[in-house]
Amino acid sequence: MKLTLAEPKYLKESISIISDLVNEARFKVNKEGIELVAMDPANVAMVIFKLLSSTFTEYDVKKDVEIAINLSNLKQIMRRAKPNDMLTLELDPDNKLKIQLKGDNVRTFNLPIIELDEKEQKIPELNFPVGIRIPSIVLNEAVEDVDVVAESVAFLAEPKKFTIYAEGDLSQAKIEIKEGDNVKIKADEKAKAKYSIEYLKKMISGSKIADEVLIQFNNDYPLKLEYKTVDKVMLSFILAPRVEND
Numbered sequence: 001m002k003l004t005l006a007e008p009k010y011l012k013e014s015i016s017i018i019s020d021l022v023n024e025a026r027f028k029v030n031k032e033g034i035e036l037v038a039m040d041p042a043n044v045a046m047v048i049f050k051l052l053s054s055t056f057t058e059y060d061v062k063k064d065v066e067i068a069i070n071l072s073n074l075k076q077i078m079r080r081a082k083p084n085d086m087l088t089l090e091l092d093p094d095n096k097l098k099i100q101l102k103g104d105n106v107r108t109f110n111l112p113i114i115e116l117d118e119k120e121q122k123i124p125e126l127n128f129p130v131g132i133r134i135p136s137i138v139l140n141e142a143v144e145d146v147d148v149v150a151e152s153v154a155f156l157a158e159p160k161k162f163t164i165y166a167e168g169d170l171s172q173a174k175i176e177i178k179e180g181d182n183v184k185i186k187a188d189e190k191a192k193a194k195y196s197i198e199y200l201k202k203m204i205s206g207s208k209i210a211d212e213v214l215i216q217f218n219n220d221y222p223l224k225l226e227y228k229t230v231d232k233v234m235l236s237f238i239l240a241p242r243v244e245n246d
Contacts, residue, residue, distance in 0.1 A: 001029060001065055001091045004058035008087040010233045011051060012078040013208040017235065018047050019071035020202045026116050029065040037121040045199050046238040048123060055232040057086075067097060068116040077109045124238065126224065128216035130157040131186040134177060136207030136227065139215065142175040143200050149173045152242045154194050155217055157187040162215075166197070191219050194242040203237040210235075
């Protein structure tokens with residue numbers, strides 16, 4: 001296996017975001033690209049990541065490979081990648097992942113492949129009557145607004161309108177987003193659900209790899225956020241709802 005990236009940012013930023021939620025993970029490398037499906041330790045959030053083979057300038061995979069890695073170690077190495085570096089990934093015979101960064105000079109790192117006991121994660125089949133496509137920055141700003149007042153946030157969708165709402169002991173925050181040129185709202189009827197702001201703050205970093213986010217949810221139902229750059233990368237998150245115990 002030998003993979004070379006001329007734009008390391010897609011891998012670098014994705015690993016940085018995923019490592020905030022997951023400590024260790026298994027990557028699958030096949031003809032289509034690199035894939036990862038992982039749960040966070042609390043079983044509240046799932047991460048789905050695909051880096052397509054079309055992103056790479058060299059993509060030599062003879063057979064499907066699975067590589068389990070400590071993500072915080074990988075993140076530390078990825079942070080050393082400069083925007084114009086050529087990044088090469090290879091599996092060496094000693095069962096290590098060799099990462100080479102080639103710029104003005106050549107830097108080589110070796111990461112141990114680890115054993116992962118956990119069973120393979122399956123992506124749940126979810127049905128979403130609500131789909132909202134908005135600029136990533138709009139969601140980022142809204143999450144930062146509600147973070148000021150509370151720990152959980154309500155998403156409310158209705159035809160042509162999407163409301164993000166939070167209330168603390170005394171404070172409230174409400175962001176209303178109407179359908180327009182940059183905002184597409186698919187919601188035939190009202191749907192409302194609550195989610196953890198702490199998790200959302202980690203997930204909205206997906207804005208580093210895509211200018212737009214697709215938000216999908218339903219009444220008291222998991223949330224799915226999807227960030228995508230066509231023919232390059234897809235990073236999505238599934239977050240369990242917070243159900244109130246009234």
